Amino acid sequence: MKRIFTVIGTLLGTMILFAQDIPKNTSYTQIYDFIDELAIDRVIGINSVVKPYSRDYIAQKLREAQAADSLLTKRQRKDLAFFLNDYALECDTVPKNIVSWTDKKTFALSLLQPSFHYYNKNFKARITPILGMDLIGNRKGLIMKRWWGAELQMDIVNHVSVWGSYRDQSYNGHWLRDDYFPTIYDKISGAKIAQPTYLNQIPGCEYKEANYGGDYSDLRGGIKAYAWWGSVGLVKDVITWGDNYNGSNIISGHAPSFPMITLNLKPCKWFELNYIHGWLVSNVLDSTHYYVEENYTDSTSKIHYRPANKFIAANMITFTPIRGLNISMGNSIIYSENNVQAGYFIPIAFYKSIDHLLTKGLKVENQNSQVFFNISSRNVKHLHLYGSLYIDEVSWKRLKKNNPQQNPISYKLGFNVSNWPLKNLSLQGEFTRTNIINYKHSIQRLTWASNSYNLGHYLGDNSQDIYVALNYKPVRGLNLNLSYTNATKFNDYEYIRRDVINAISQKPFNEKTWQNDIVELDAIYEVVNNAYARINVRWNNARGFDLALKPLETPVPSENRLTAQQYLDKFSSKFEQGSNWTFTFGFSFGF
DSSP states (O other), X not given: OHHHHHHHHHHHHHHHTOOOOOBOOTTOXXXXXXXXXXXXXXXXXXXXXXXXXXXXHHHHXXXXXXXXGGGSOXXXXXXXXXXXXXXXXXXXXXXXXXXXXXXXXXXXXXXXXXXXXXXXXXXXXXXXXXXXXXXXXXXXXXXXXEEEEEEEEEEETTTEEEEEEEEEEEEEOTTSOTTTSOSHHHHHHHHOOOOTTSOSOSOOOOOBOOSSEEEEEEEEEEEEEEETTEEEEEEXXXXXXXXXXXXOSSBOSOSOOEEEEEEXXXXXXXXXXXXXXXXXXXXXXXXXXXXXXXXXXXXXXEEEEEEOOOEEEEEEEEEEEETTEEEEEEEEEXXXXXXXXXXXXXXXXXXXXXXXXXXXXXXXXXXXXXXXXEEEEOOSTTEEEEEEEEESOOOGGGGSTTOOOOOOEEEEEEEEEESSSSTTEEEEEEEEEEOTTTTOOSSGXXXXXXXXXXXXXXXXXXXXEEEEEEEEOOSTTEEEEEEEEEEEEESOBOOOGGGHXXXXXXXXXXXXXXXXXXXXXXXXXXXXXXEEEEEEEEEEEEEEOOOOOOTTSOOOTTBOOOOHHHHHHHHSOGGGBEEEEEEEEEEEEOO
């Protein structure tokens, strides 16, 4: 009996140590920047290769920083107190608000910041409205982006988290200049500044039909069971894998959110496992799967084809041999079968090996597998060094000097110097290169994409990205960021199986097809928690290039040889083509 009571007591004690696992939307960059700043200053230690962080993880790191208060600057202490108020529920209390209808320890309904909070030992809940608008204008006209919705978060008996958020969003182009967009179609396209082929970092979406621009909605949510050592859940969310400050080259979070099963295990300080199995959107019709709609009036029928299945399985294992150094490695597979494959639900597996077992004996096409690595070092105070490598396919013989073929890989190198030599100032630099046909596949159902948006770096294959930014935080809540981006796309190739060797034998980063230079000043001030005002001034110069005429050379069948304007139309929205000064004024509640 004593053993039974000991086991029960241990289980109850473990439940008390459970930590809720509700993800914090990565679009709320202020808290992510602050956590990163504290880690670079070696006030706290983090693993930043996988995002989003959970709200409880963020609260833990804020409390760690609170315990090391003497290491913080004056501005950081004010920021810390500000953010801790937003994470009061994770600290077993309710936040203090400027204008509140209630003054109780377990219940808070406030007007500023607008929110509802409830807390007791078995149940925690938070409801926040979402409302915002950006006015975006340049010489071509004015676009109004607006969004509204709500977010609900619940923690039940200290071991189940349930949350959901809905955002209805639109880009309204009523005021785009008619002389620049002479037709209704061009006018609609002008307001649709997010499209799968456009090379920008606007979050991906599926527009609903609209004659004034573009509407779309973003629903995220999930349920997780958790313990202090990890969690398992069914969620629909946007994820980012790979350290970066200007777009990851592994999983960038650029594609729309998709449903997935998630697993996180962190049984000790030096090891962490993250795993997903996701249901992607193929945007490919399956001719063998359809509905038949009968019309009994005239005895006719209509066939409605259904989209083809598309799945992803991926893992990322992180080792932390010493504080501040994280070494991560993982692999993934995109597969498209009638049903999910049980082997791809194994969290620690090399999926290419499973794929060979399932397909090689039949001499059929295998699936699309990848391998990736990431290293992040914050071992020197005030300095973050990082790098990531995405490998789509590797052949060792391609590494020989006499072999013109290039392996389809992408790599990123970057640094961040924070609070040195001047306090409240940081300097970031990042360089990304991606080889020919990386992220692509000859079978559209197996591409590294969802909703036709590349899951990897926003520039896609045969591209180069240079990013430099100076960030200044003079006072609590104010973030000033001055950045320069040089984004370049080189010769554009399709993945054609019979021509793939010829394509990867071409010189990468050879002829420019598209380039966009961007100088941007972004000012964000968070007035109260989750409510901010924003002013952005941006100069960009997006242009296409004609390729050099080489009539004596054998043409490459897989290369898209377009005119300069065709490249520009393919990779840039009409709103940002050419040289533009663009001004954005906005506000948001709830992000």
